[in-house]
Amino acid sequence: MxxxxxxxxxxxxxxxxxxxxxxxxxxxxxxxxxxxxxxxxxxxxxxxxxTDPRRFLEHKAAYFAHVAEREGLNDPQAVPEYLRESYSYTDTLGPVGARRAFAHAYGSDWGVQIDPGRLIPTVGATGGIHLACSLFEHAGQPLAYITDAPTYAGFTARSDLCQHAQIYSVEMDEEGAKPELLRAQIARARDDGRFVPFYYTIPDGHNPAGFSFSARRREEILDVVRDAGVLILEDAPYVYISFAAPSARPRPFLAMAPEQTIHLFTGSKIGFPGPRVGFLYSEAELEIEGGKAVRFSDLALTEAAAGILFQNPEALWGFDAMLHDEAFQPMPSMWxxxxxxxxxxxxxxxxxxxxxxxxxxxxxxxxxxxxxxxxxxxxxxxxxxxxxxxxxxxxxxxxxxxxxxxxxxxxxxxxxxxxxxxxxxxxxxxxxxxxxxxxxxxxxxxxxxxxxxxxxxxxx
Ligand SMILES: Cc1ncc(COP(=O)(O)O)c(C=O)c1O
The missing domain is CATH 3.90.1150.10 (Aspartate Aminotransferase, domain 1)
Incomplete structure (x- = not known):
């Protein structure tokens, strides 16, 4: 014993x-x-x-050589800035280059202006889920996480870690989560004395439900969460693993309502899962203690600083390389x-x-x-x-x-x-x-x- x-x-x-x-x-x-x-x-x-990384590694090496050359160091013994930064403690936001390149390409792909200053690096989407949950958990008040039935097992596992949080789930039909049930579950959770921070979902290529939410259903869901004052935690690992014609691709919640959304990007599916690159992005503002309005991204940054302190800067530099083409120009799109x-x-x-x-x-x-x-x-x-x-x-x-x-x-x-x-x-x-x-x-x-x-x- x-x-x-x-x-x-x-x-x-x-x-x-x-x-x-x-x-x-x-x-x-x-x-x-x-x-x-x-x-x-x-x-x-x-x-x-x-996911064979060999061509990527060649491209990364060439890009790094280009970056070193761009610095124009005269002393051949001097350590280039990218290399020094890759192996140092950096800011919690990580190297700015990767965030700028990502904001440029992702923003133009989805028709949304992304502010690189609000992009919080995460350890994959898993790290983004953790960050969003932990931010609301500290106060110790009873929480309700709203999600789909069925939902991603990684989300259930993370929410189970918090003993004062409970999942209130919402059944789906072939278009997505049912809006009237979403509304009812938010109300029920509040009646039970729980604070409802967000509704977690995977609207594109839902894992495990195997379909994407229709554009119409996304609008209906947005109406519900706007009315109720609840955020959407949008997990988006499969937005680019898309089989729909470009004109038929539904817009992510990020593009529809960035002020209502906490969007999680991951490099795991479009790039490689090993380097654990991800970003959390939100333009939401929250009213916190004392009636103060704060940016969600500021809260997330403080949380990330305390939680992981630094992302792996080398991985983010590698991601920056991935977002530059063979001529080392920033890619206008990730497609x-x-x-x-x-x-x-x-x-x-x-x-x-x-x-x-x-x-x-x-x-x-x-x-x-x-x-x-x-x-x-x-x-x-x-x-x-x-x-x-x-x-x-x-x-x-x-x-x-x-x-x-x-x-x-x-x-x-x-x-x-x-x-x-x-x-x-x-x-x-x-x-x-x-x-x-x-x-x-x-x-x-x-x-x-x-x-x-x-x-x-x-x-x-
Ligand atoms: C819905 C969903 N969220 C998150 C993840 C994990 O992503 P990451 O490797 O970025 O942590 C997966 C991976 O399978 C997933 O399907």
């Missing part, structure tokens, strides 16, 4: 993806014993084919970076949707799947009223068919599962972003994976 007591510390539940990762080696061994190939439809990671990734994701998405249609298209009464306009996932639903995608189902899917997919039930916040104990229990998240193979083999592997999944679904 441990002799150190911490009676207020709670053991947090293990996330669904961690649980899957832990049980996978055993299940994989059982499948392989039977001579089955393992099919990946589970992992939500960027594809290895688009060319996205296009390189999209070639693989678009192809994978087409393969998944085509194979689902070919195998199961004549059984639409039994199965439904989402058509994602962005992101990495489609949600697959068994309509027969009896299939339960519980742990036993998942185990059997791997050990009998070699197929790895993620059950949806655990993505539903606790309150949603209480309202409907069967929530998501007839659904799986199928991801088309990851496989171990590349090129032609990747295409074949994914087609085989979807075919194997469809055979399992038909076998019931």
């Amino acid at each position: 441990a002799n150190l007591k911490a009676p207020s510390v709670q053991l947090q539940p293990v996330s669904v993806t961690r649980k899957m990762a832990a049980s996978l080696p055993g299940l994989r061994a059982r499948a392989e014993e039977k001579g089955l190939k393992i099919h990946h439809l589970g992992a939500g990671y960027p594809h290895p084919e688009v 060319p970076l996205a296009d390189a990734k999209l070639a693989v994701y678009r192809e994978n998405r087409t393969i998944m949707l085509e194979r689902l249609q070919a195998n199961l298209g004549s059984h639409r009464d039994r199965f439904h799947w989402t058509t994602p306009e962005a992101g990495f996932f489609s949600v697959f639903t068994f309509l027969d009223g009896r299939t339960r995608t519980d742990e036993a189902f998942i185990e059997q899917l791997v050990s009998e068919h070699g197929v790895v997919a993620i059950p949806m039930h655990d993505f539903y916040p606790r309150d949603a599962r209480k309202r409907d104990p069967m929530a998501g229990l007839n659904q799986l998240r199928l991801s088309f972003c990851f496989s171990e193979s590349t090129g032609e083999e990747r295409r074949r592997d994914l087609a085989e994976a979807v075919d194997a999944f469809c055979a399992a679904a038909l076998a019931g």
Whole structure:
């Protein structure tokens, strides 16, 4: 028995993806014993084919040489400024160059003027979620985090860390979170004596729901949060992993109402996840203690300074390099970076949707799947009223068919599962972003994976 007591510390539940990762080696061994190939439809990671860093590293080295040359140092022994800064303590805002280059390209892509002075570097979008939550948690008052049912497991895990915060979730239809439920949940949380700082969502390529919110629904959601005086925490990892025609791309909340939004950008999907580059951006103003009006970005900066103090400046300099073209000119748009990734994701998405249609298209009464306009996932639903995608189902899917997919039930916040104990229990998240193979083999592997999944679904 441990002799150190911490009676207020709670053991947090293990996330669904961690649980899957832990049980996978055993299940994989059982499948392989039977001579089955393992099919990946589970992992939500960027594809290895688009995360080979070697070309980027060459470009970065050339860009750094260009930056050093631009400095025009006469003494060959002198340390260039970018290099000194990359390995020093910097300001909490990090190097200004990366923020300027990002503000320029991102702002013009989404039609919004971004002030580089308000861009707070974060450790990926995960760091942005943490920053936004922790800022509201210090006062110790009961909090309500409003989010979708289902929602991103990383958000649930972060909010579970705060023992005085509770999730109030909102069911969605095919256009997004239902506005009348959003309004009702904000009111209910307030009736319960909780402060409601924001509504967290992923309107583009929702993880795990596998679709994007319609433009009309975004307007309706904005009306609700404006009326209620609540911010939107917009997690946007998939805005560039977009399959919609440029004219059909819905605008993010950032562009629609920057004063109502805390926007989280991450470099993980458009660049690389390893360097952990991200930015939090908001033009919101909050009335705080004593009736004072303060900029959300100022509060976030103080919070970041106390929390992480410094981002990794070398990673931000690397991001700056990524945002400059071969001639070292600032890129006017980030779409060319996205296009390189999209070639693989678009192809994978087409393969998944085509194979689902070919195998199961004549059984639409039994199965439904989402058509994602962005992101990495489609949600697959068994309509027969009896299939339960519980742990036993998942185990059997791997050990009998070699197929790895993620059950949806655990993505539903606790309150949603209480309202409907069967929530998501007839659904799986199928991801088309990851496989171990590349090129032609990747295409074949994914087609085989979807075919194997469809055979399992038909076998019931
Ligand atoms: C909705 C969502 N938010 C955040 C993240 C994590 O992003 P990052 O690598 O920037 O921390 C992911 C990654 O899968 C995600 O899907």
